[in-house]
Amino acid sequence: MTTRTDLELIHLVKDYGQSLAVAGIDLKIAAGSYCCLLGPSGCGKTSTLRMIAGHEEPTEGSVVLGGREITHLSPAERGTAMMFQSYALFPHLSVLDNVAFSERMKGRPRAEREARAAELLRLVHMEAYAQRLPAALSGGQQQRVALARALMLKPQVLLLDEPLSALDPFLRVKMRAELKRWHRELGMSFVHVTHSQEEAMALADLVVVMNQGRIEQAGSARDVFERPRTEFVARFIGAHNIIETPAGKVAVRCDRLNLVVPDVGEPAVTVAAIEYQGAQVQVHLVAEAARTPNGPDSDDPDRDDPSRWVAVLGDTAFHAAPFEPGQRVAMRWWAQDAHGLMA
């Protein structure tokens, strides 16, 4: 059922001529969801966001918000608001005037627009900074102001383009919690572009994994993590092994891979390295053929190598029956932990 503020992308295409950035995607984002568009650089996530925002004209397809076609409306008329990567605050305007700017353009009386701007600054805990210029704010503070400014448009959908990428790692985790809180308090849909699977997992109700202009998989974070549909998704989400079996390729989570002493004639792999991580131990494995003359090649950091796997074992289980580098082991898993991958 379509509710008042569901956002729908219908066969959306963006062809820049020299590159097909978005290759015909269909997606429905339920009202009030936190959706993350996730994928590597160049997969088309920003182009998708910009088409939703009205900053980019689709080559084909439509954007529908709450049953209303908004594909060709101007950014201000669509019911969406965009928070940019660089925050894009006006440097010569105070924080309060930055937030009130869109209402000033609409000719809203000064007292009214300033009262609303002050209310939004309270929401983002920035009321004490109302008279400062943006240059006198930290990255996290500028971001809060950018959010307040976007909310001034009373959007049904807030669009966020890599909102945490300019922040240092500590602040990033802090702002992640803030985003989650704002989303809960505001009750509107958020569509957030990121290349960080950790960020998408932490925030999204709906994770949309994109690759080369297409949606590889869309679902809850748990669904995507527990049942990756393609090799690309399993690799991009991480913490999975891709294993060739007679029935085709499967993904098995690193913490669901069991290691045993091989039976006679059973295919085996070699322990390349052991990495202690406190509560768990990572056992790095290579195909027997991948051994170098001087022993297992454990230095190659290429995690995408198809003949490399990782088993994550609990420390208690590992110490009870430890493995050594160079040892031959067999990899086993339960049938329900192997997810067949589409080619």
Ligand SMILES: Nc1ncnc2c1ncn2[C@@H]1O[C@H](COP(=O)(O)OP(=O)(O)OP(=O)(O)O)[C@@H](O)[C@H]1O
């Ligand atoms: N204005 C443009 N003109 C021509 N090609 C473009 C334009 N904008 C993006 N592209 C190309 O379209 C493809 C998708 O770009 P887009 O910015 O949507 O990807 P992205 O997933 O957001 O990447 P990033 O994470 O690096 O921002 C890329 O190949 C890019 O080079």
